[in-house]
Amino acid sequence: MEFRHDQIPEIALDWHRSGRGAVLATVVETWGSAPRQPGAQLAIDGQGAIMGSVSGGCVEGAVIAEAEEALRDGRPRLLTFGVSDDTAFAVGLACGGTIRILLEPVGAALSEAMLSDIVAARATRRPLAYAVHLESWERRLIDGPGDPLSAAVATRMRADRSGPEEDGWFIAIHNPGLRLAIVGAVHIAQPLAQMARLCGYDVSIIDPRETFGSAARFPGEVIHDDWPDEALAALGLDARTAVVTLTHDAKLDDPAIRATLDSPAFYLGCLGSTRTHAKRVERLTAAGFDTGQMARIHAPVGLDIGAKSPAEIAVSVMAEITQVLRRG
Numbered sequence: 001m002e003f004r005h006d007q008i009p010e011i012a013l014d015w016h017r018s019g020r021g022a023v024l025a026t027v028v029e030t031w032g033s034a035p036r037q038p039g040a041q042l043a044i045d046g047q048g049a050i051m052g053s054v055s056g057g058c059v060e061g062a063v064i065a066e067a068e069e070a071l072r073d074g075r076p077r078l079l080t081f082g083v084s085d086d087t088a089f090a091v092g093l094a095c096g097g098t099i100r101i102l103l104e105p106v107g108a109a110l111s112e113a114m115l116s117d118i119v120a121a122r123a124t125r126r127p128l129a130y131a132v133h134l135e136s137w138e139r140r141l142i143d144g145p146g147d148p149l150s151a152a153v154a155t156r157m158r159a160d161r162s163g164p165e166e167d168g169w170f171i172a173i174h175n176p177g178l179r180l181a182i183v184g185a186v187h188i189a190q191p192l193a194q195m196a197r198l199c200g201y202d203v204s205i206i207d208p209r210e211t212f213g214s215a216a217r218f219p220g221e222v223i224h225d226d227w228p229d230e231a232l233a234a235l236g237l238d239a240r241t242a243v244v245t246l247t248h249d250a251k252l253d254d255p256a257i258r259a260t261l262d263s264p265a266f267y268l269g270c271l272g273s274t275r276t277h278a279k280r281v282e283r284l285t286a287a288g289f290d291t292g293q294m295a296r297i298h299a300p301v302g303l304d305i306g307a308k309s310p311a312e313i314a315v316s317v318m319a320e321i322t323q324v325l326r327r328g
Helices: 008-017 060-073 085-090 112-123 150-159 189-198 228-235 250-261 274-286 310-327
Strands: 022-029 041-045 050-052 077-083 097-105 128-133 139-142 169-174 179-183 202-206 222-224 241-245 267-270
Touching (some): 008 041, 008 112, 022 060, 022 169, 112 169, 189 202, 189 310, 228 241, 228 250, 241 250, 250 274, 267 310
Parallel strands (some): 241 267
Antiparallel strands (some): 022 097, 077 097, 128 169
């Protein structure tokens, strides 16, 4: 089975089930300038094969050696590495510091059933947190209210930030991947798609107009030629999805806007002047949308940075999407 580079839990589960053995290494804490943040993972099999990373290369060798021992005795480990200034500089860091890494042999410390639940949640785009107490080794999965850690999990999910809590728990956040649906394969969509991918988004371009939504204009992009509301329904709008409409054509933009307002998508931005948006609001009001729903629309789209060119407008759009994602 082929996996993407970011599917480390999936790889570890596959290796375990195939009899190769697997240890999951997870960054718990790092120095401030670390290339891999808390939650970053590395899978190691019984022969020392690896996938993923937990640092810039300065501690992987030691982690692999400890993983071999963890596979033999089945016990978890919390490793702490002090990284000198010279070593840190050699792997591209500004300064030294400390990195803590959790090692969990799959099938022993971390049960196959629990890892399977994590993988299943990731496959269905269901937000999930994995919590492990770093002293008692108690473990549990959290996907809603009712757990004493629910408030901390909710805060960490909004920030996409795994990390330790003061009471000894480490919380690993498994959020669905970020997605951006761009309605309208216009000139602004070209740099916007590129910038969104650089920011970690899966991008879908929606335009039923064959002349606009062509592979020649958007090489390598995922292009949907269905009507916007149908394409968004097939995509499945959730709280990790942003939507931007760029066509200036009410026949195309409005169905997408209505579909997004009826969804939990975290961002909706619409190209057009203030005057254009006023007319849009009139149409939405007539269609039965209230002021609270329409307040979700960011229009004119993007932060006001004086952008002129398509690339500059794309920068302003991605900046606003990031602001809404991170600050609400």
